[in-house]
Amino acid sequence: MKQIHRDLYVATTTPRLIDVPDLPCLMLDGSGAPSGEPYLDAVAALYGVAYAVRAELKPVMTYSVAPLEGLWDGDPDDLSSMRWTALIPQPARVDAALVERAVETVRRKRPGTRLDGLRLGTMSEGRSAQILHKGPFAEEPATVKTLMEFITGQGLSLAGRHHEIYLSDFRRAAPEKLRTIIRYPVR
Incomplete structure (x- = not known):
């Protein structure tokens, strides 16, 4: 999947819009x-x-x-x-x-x-905004806030559930080394 839909698994700490296929x-x-x-x-x-x-x-x-x-x-x-x-x-x-x-x-x-x-x-999200969160899950609210400011700044609103993609295995990695993509479908 990562080979076919590479752009879905690449994120930075700067929010961006992407199109997620079904x-x-x-x-x-x-x-x-x-x-x-x-x-x-x-x-x-x-x-x-x-x-x-x-x-x-x-x-x-x-x-x-x-x-x-x-x-x-x-x-x-x-x-x-x-x-x-x-x-x-x-x-x-x-x-x-x-x-x-x-x-x-x-x-x-x-x-x-x-x-x-x-x-x-089938997961159907379409147009979405995403950002990379680095570190423990407990520190995600600040990253989510940055993403929400980006979404509203684009004149968009939420159109789906809070979505996390775990690039690190949270069962094995130290909390400070976790990498998680946070994504929201938008309209």
Whole structure:
């Protein structure tokens, strides 16, 4: 995905407008804090299925699994109130039958992985504004403020959910080394 849609994964600390095409994605919905068990289980399930899909497609195409992304809404001051959709974009040739086979592979290889609700869906954002946030998630409000000022300065308004693209693995990287693209669809 990063090879095909390179501009979607390149951002700087200066906000900019981009056009996001409709993208097929593995998706799982939930609620609660991003550090909570439901979210971490969703991340594990998505990666398991994404790698199983890639393994099945390996004879016909090679690609890197795209970064984890999240669509968020709720009160950022009360993380337990957050509603989210965790997702990983997929190549265009991925279909529901392939995803179902990949889910069954993960079920066999990793019993206990919570796969209920995992689906292949389409993320549709279109015109969007994005910015790169460097550092801990707790420091994101200042970056979001910069992005919001840019959006209003362009005479635009929000047209979708808060979107984060995790360029760093938050489970492994030190908080000060995290790199996250923050994106909002606009109109």
